[in-house]
Amino acid sequence: MNLQQKTETLLAVCKECFERHAQMRELDREPDFFIEVKPYADQYHTLLDEWTEEVSEFIKTAKPKYVHPIQIETLTDSMKQFIVQSFYQKTGKKRFVLSINSAEYTLKTIMDALRLEQEGNVR
Numbered sequence: 738m739n740l741q742q743k744t745e746t747l748l749a750v751c752k753e754c755f756e757r758h759a760q761m762r763e764l765d766r767e768p769d770f771f772i773e774v775k776p777y778a779d780q781y782h783t784l785l786d787e788w789t790e791e792v793s794e795f796i797k798t799a800k801p802k803y804v805h806p807i808q809i810e811t812l813t814d815s816m817k818q819f820i821v822q823s824f825y826q827k828t829g830k831k832r833f834v835l836s837i838n839s840a841e842y843t844l845k846t847i848m849d850a851l852r853l854e855q856e857g858n859v860r
Contacts, residue, residue: 743788748844754823761826768824801850812843
């Protein structure tokens with residue numbers, strides 16, 4: 738899977754997390770941590786770690802506008818948190834939604850930078 742595909746997958750994860758959180762609030766139930774939460778979180782935490790390394794290299798070599806290493810660190814930390822939080826109805830909705838929106842914005846900015854780089858228009 739290349740960097741663009743991983744970025745698209747992470748965008749889909751953001752949407753899944755938002756929908757799951759709404760569903761868990763509606764169902765009013767607690768998930769089983771070891772059966773539901775941990776396997777899902779482990780899968781995407783691993784993907785996030787791989788993506789972070791690759792996108793950091795991309796930033797160093799391509800030097801895209803509007804994408805900086807601190808954004809990547811923040812996004813990675815935030816996503817690791819809200820992936821787990823999405824399973825729990827007691828997670829505060831406002832901060833949760835803001836975290837997802839922020840992650841989506843950064844991921845879309847990276848997608849734009851990747852497209853520009855492919856077209857040879859970086860800088």
